[in-house]
Amino acid sequence: MIEKLSLVMFRLRMPSRYLVLHPVFHASKLAQYSKSTIRGQKATPPPLTLIQGQEEWEVEKILDLRQRHGKNEYLVRWKGYTQGDDT
Numbered sequence: 001m002i003e004k005l006s007l008v009m010f011r012l013r014m015p016s017r018y019l020v021l022h023p024v025f026h027a028s029k030l031a032q033y034s035k036s037t038i039r040g041q042k043a044t045p046p047p048l049t050l051i052q053g054q055e056e057w058e059v060e061k062i063l064d065l066r067q068r069h070g071k072n073e074y075l076v077r078w079k080g081y082t083q084g085d086d087t
Contacts, residue, residue: 015047044082
C-alpha cells in the first residue's frame with residue numbers, strides 16, 4: 001500500500017505487468033495477505049527487478065550444463081521460484 005486516500009480508498013504499488021489497472025481500490029476489495037497452507041501450492045514469485053527498463057531475475061543456482069549445437073546451455077533455478085520454474 002502506498003497511501004490511504006480516505007477511510008475506504010487505498011492506492012497500491014502495482015507490479016509492472018498490472019500497470020494497465022488503476023491503482024486505487026476500495027477497502028472491500030482488499031484482504032490481508034496470509035501465506036497459503038495448501039500443500040504443493042506455488043508461492044507468489046518475487047516482484048521483478050527493472051534495470052535500465054529491462055526485467056531482471058536473480059539466479060539461485062546453476063543446476064546443469066550441456067552443449068547443444070556447439071554452445072553451452074545452463075539449467076537455472078531462479079531465486080524465489082520453484083523447481084517447476086527452472087529453465
